[in-house]
Amino acid sequence: MIQIHGLRKSFDSLEVLRGVDLEIPDRETVVVIGRSGCGKSVLLKHLCGLLKPDAGSVVVDDVDIVPMPEDALAPVRRKFGFLFQGAALFDSMTLFDNVAFPLREERKLSEDEVTKRVEEVLGVVDLLKAKDKKPAELSGGMRKRAGLARAFVMLPKYLLYDEPTTGLDPVRGDTINNLILRLRDRYQVTSVAVTHDMASAYKIADRIAMLHDGRIHAVGTPQEIQANPDPIVQQFIRGVADPVQEVHSGTAAVH
Amino acid sequence: MVMLFADILKTAFTRRPRWAETIEQTYKIGWQSQPVVLITGAFTGMVFAVQTLLQFHKVKMDTAVGPVVSIAMVRELAPVLTALMVAGRVGAAIAAELGTMKVTEQLDALRAMGTAPVDYLAVPRFVALVVALPLLTAEAMAFGIYCGYLVAVHLKGVDAAYFVSNMFKFTGAQDVISGLVKSTCFGMFIASISCYKGFNAGEGAEGVGRATTQAVVVSSLTVLVSNYFIAELFNAIIPA
Numbered sequence: 327m328i329q330i331h332g333l334r335k336s337f338d339s340l341e342v343l344r345g346v347d348l349e350i351p352d353r354e355t356v357v358v359i360g361r362s363g364c365g366k367s368v369l370l371k372h373l374c375g376l377l378k379p380d381a382g383s384v385v386v387d388d389v390d391i392v393p394m395p396e397d398a399l400a401p402v403r404r405k406f407g408f409l410f411q412g413a414a415l416f417d418s419m420t421l422f423d424n425v426a427f428p429l430r431e432e433r434k435l436s437e438d439e440v441t442k443r444v445e446e447v448l449g450v451v452d453l454l455k456a457k458d459k460k461p462a463e464l465s466g467g468m469r470k471r472a473g474l475a476r477a478f479v480m481l482p483k484y485l486l487y488d489e490p491t492t493g494l495d496p497v498r499g500d501t502i503n504n505l506i507l508r509l510r511d512r513y514q515v516t517s518v519a520v521t522h523d524m525a526s527a528y529k530i531a532d533r534i535a536m537l538h539d540g541r542i543h544a545v546g547t548p549q550e551i552q553a554n555p556d557p558i559v560q561q562f563i564r565g566v567a568d569p570v571q572e573v574h575s576g577t578a579a580v581h
Numbered sequence: 582m583v584m585l586f587a588d589i590l591k592t593a594f595t596r597r598p599r600w601a602e603t604i605e606q607t608y609k610i611g612w613q614s615q616p617v618v619l620i621t622g623a624f625t626g627m628v629f630a631v632q633t634l635l636q637f638h639k640v641k642m643d644t645a646v647g648p649v650v651s652i653a654m655v656r657e658l659a660p661v662l663t664a665l666m667v668a669g670r671v672g673a674a675i676a677a678e679l680g681t682m683k684v685t686e687q688l689d690a691l692r693a694m695g696t697a698p699v700d701y702l703a704v705p706r707f708v709a710l711v712v713a714l715p716l717l718t719a720e721a722m723a724f725g726i727y728c729g730y731l732v733a734v735h736l737k738g739v740d741a742a743y744f745v746s747n748m749f750k751f752t753g754a755q756d757v758i759s760g761l762v763k764s765t766c767f768g769m770f771i772a773s774i775s776c777y778k779g780f781n782a783g784e785g786a787e788g789v790g791r792a793t794t795q796a797v798v799v800s801s802l803t804v805l806v807s808n809y810f811i812a813e814l815f816n817a818i819i820p821a
Contacts, residue, residue, distance in 0.1 A: 371689070376689050376692055397697075399695075401695070403692065403693055403694065403695045404694070408689075410686045412685055412686060414689065414690035416682075417681075431695070
């Protein structure tokens with residue numbers, strides 16, 4: 327379980343997180359939604375200690391990781407798989423070597439076992455034929471799937487997704503959503519995804535948390551979020567630039 | 582930057598060696614820098630022989646060209662010019678590569694997988710530079726002196742025997758050691774500065790460009806400034 331309490335983070339004079347409280351129970355998929363630049367990715371990077379907060383705590387399996395030094399965080403981070411927004415594949419390596427990287431770093435498997443494991447994982451994301459290609463030779467969707475393969479090759483307890491469907495066409499986006507669901511069902515992972523793609527959020531989330539003004543503004547199941555009367559929540563999930571104007575134009579249309 | 586230097590040293594001595602990455606970096610930094618370093622050394626030795634001979638000829642000291650060229654090459658010109666060429670070629674490449682990795686979140690990806698960027702990226706480059714730069718400097722010394730010899734003896738008619746005997750008479754092992762120790766220090770400086778600038782690059786292409794420029798400028802200035810102090814230190818410890 328991940329528990330976040332009173333998380334605050336500023337960059338220079340810009341206060342991005344102003345006291346975030348959120349709990350992520352085991353085997354649950356929580357999707358954090360919010361407007362671009364509201365701090366979703368910043369929140370996600372705090373979960374595995376990539377960023378240090380100014381205040382607050384991040385408790386992973388009953389251990390507060392905030393005071394831990396960088397060296398001590400390595401074992402905690404190995405509990406996590408992280409799909410970055412741009413996939414963050416290593417340019418200098420082939421797809422196979424990218425996915426094999428965390429296995430080789432751990433040095434627990436022989437090279438034959440690594441090969442078998444990587445090919446199995448690349449098969450799951452349907453990239454086995456592209457295993458010898460460099461990231462620059464892959465399309466955006468393939469890169470996302472490759473990033474996903476690298477994130478779960480170690481079978482982590484937690485998977486973190488930063489905008490998993492952003493920049494993809496709806497079909498490719500849905501492929502990623504299906505992969506996320508398949509990983510949840512097959513490996514029982516706990517997932518946290520940040521996105522502003524509501525179709526994706528509704529499809530993969532057990533619970534949705536909306537980040538607004540540096541705090542969690544609303545939390546609930548997809549159905550509860552859709553039924554939430556809060557104007558900020560409604561404005562976001564309906565994708566309306568000016569809710570007042572829409573109400574007026576809607577009223578005029580009725581008349 | 583000092584913190585990164587200390588972190589690199591600590592990591593280099595406490596973590597398991599990354600032989601594959603270190604050998605790859607030594608090849609890229611050392612082997613592939615040879616053409617530029619050899620050309621620099623050769624033409625520096627040649628032009629130094631020509632200019633020295635022009636002045637020494639006026640006072641009938643033509644045979645002093647040998648020791649002057651060799652002392653200048655081993656103590657100052659080869660270490661400093663090699664370091665400047667490597668700072669330009671390798672320092673820029675390191676800062677650009679690490680800077681790009683930072684802005685594309687590849688450094689975060691490494692950390693997220695429990696691998697320290699200093700261990701995986703900085704230490705192999707640091708070790709490669711510390712190993713390769715003295716070797717490149719030794720090559721530049723030898724090539725510079727040899728090409729100076731060719732110009733002085735075969736083009737300008739200086740007596741070969743006097744050139745060589747005077748060169749060995751006035752050039753000692755301490756001169757060569759002084760040059761190689763300097764280049765080892767320069768290797769440490771260039772690696773630390775370039776890695777620091779790459780790791781701390783700003784956002785986007787502009788940030789990477791600025792980091793690359795700063796890596797070259799700061800490395801080059803550090804080489805030139807530290808050269809004086811290392812020379813003074815060396816002269817105090819082992820007088821020529």
